[in-house]
Amino acid sequence: MGDFMKQKRILPFLLAAALLLGLTGCGGDPSASSSLSEEPEDTEYPVSIGGETISAKPEKVVSLSPALTELCFDMGYGDQLTGVSDYCDWPQSAQNLPRMGTAQQPDLDDIRAEKPDVVITHTALSEPDLIALQQADIPVVVLSRARLPEDLKDLYVDLGRLFEGEQAGAETGKAFYNEQMGRVESVREKVDSYVRGGGKKLSAVYLRMLDFTVATGDTFEGAMLEAIGLENAAGAYGGWTYPLDFIGQYDPDVIFCNEDITIPMLEQNANYKGLQATIHDIVYSYPFTAFERQGKRMFDMLEDMAQKAYPDAFTETAGETQSSAEAGQ
Known part of the structure; x- marks a missing residue:
């Protein structure tokens, strides 16, 4: 009877030991088992x-x-x-x-x-x-929509974040911004080099509608004209309107206009037919939607506008000529 009672008291300890050995033998480290079941943390979303x-x-x-x-x-x-x-x-x-x-x-x-x-x-x-x-x-x-050129970065980054997530999307947006604005900076460097070499800095307007709905100094479009090395002839004014009181001073070297405005239309318009840009056909039409949409087409257009206004700044020898002039100073 005494031996039986001793065995009965020992039995629970033996069962507990067996259970512990079984757990360690099958599962190893319990914390390792639980970590395997956890999904990796998503660092991109929300x-x-x-x-x-x-x-x-x-x-x-x-x-x-x-x-x-x-x-x-x-x-x-x-x-x-x-x-x-x-x-x-x-x-x-x-x-x-x-x-x-x-x-x-x-x-x-x-x-x-x-x-x-x-x-x-x-x-x-x-x-x-x-x-x-x-x-x-x-x-x-x-x-x-970006209100200023520098606002483009936020637009591109936010669109990237939406599609790719917080980190990857932000990197895509920044890269796109740097690539496109790099094109503008390259254009500006050529124009500035041309002007330093003795070329004339030109004034220009972006004419959206006749007669005087133009990109003024408070507009995104006006800022982009300045960004490519042009002086915005309407830069001192605002609200997309050139004031009638200053029409006598309105004589830009270059006229950029919406694609529905033609040179014959300007030649028949009392306010434009006497301008030097109209007389000498220094008028170039572009789709206004490219400016509105602020994508690659806009930057293609800006490069073309600068090349039309300053063709000599974009010749293969322009950079060499400027370098030689600076070296001789």
Whole structure:
């Protein structure tokens, strides 16, 4: 009886020891087992943009802005667009995507049927439209147009963050900004070198509509004229209007205008037919939409504008001539 009671008291200890050995033999370090089951931390998402939080990398995006659609393709995100606005016309591949209305009148039924991860737009939707999409669990991110050249960086970075996440997207946006603004800086260096070598610095206007709707000093377009080495002839004024009181001083060396304005139109206009730029056909037309959309086409256009205004600054020998002149000083 005594031996039996001793064995009964020892038995629980033996069972506990066996259980402990089994756990260590099968699982090793318990903390290692639990760490294997944990998913790696996502350092890219969520991201907060324009008051909205994007929780994961979007696979389906609807753009209700022609400018943002163009930028998406410029930055390599075109494949993630599954719907665009009725006015998205560039690049050509954007025209093949389903139409989803506009920011002012979005096609809510089509958007809800598409079930995008996010809708992007340059301008805010009306409150009823915004609520309708929020009720469908579709976030709407407003990415505003850059007001100044330096604001382009924020626009590109935010678009990158939306598509790629906090770190990778920011790097893509910065790289795109540096590449495009690097083109402007290269143009400016050539123009400045030309002027230092004795060339004339030219004045210019960007004429959006006749007679005097021009890019003034408070506009993005006016700032970009200055960025490529031109003096904005309307730089002292604001609100896209050259004041009638100063028409006598209005005689730019170069006229850049919207593509619907032609030299014959200027030659028949009382305010333009006597200007030297009109008389000598120093008038160049460009699509205003390229400025509005602030993508690669705008920078292509700026390079071309500078080359048209300062052709001698972009000849192969221009840089060599300037270097020789500076060396002789």
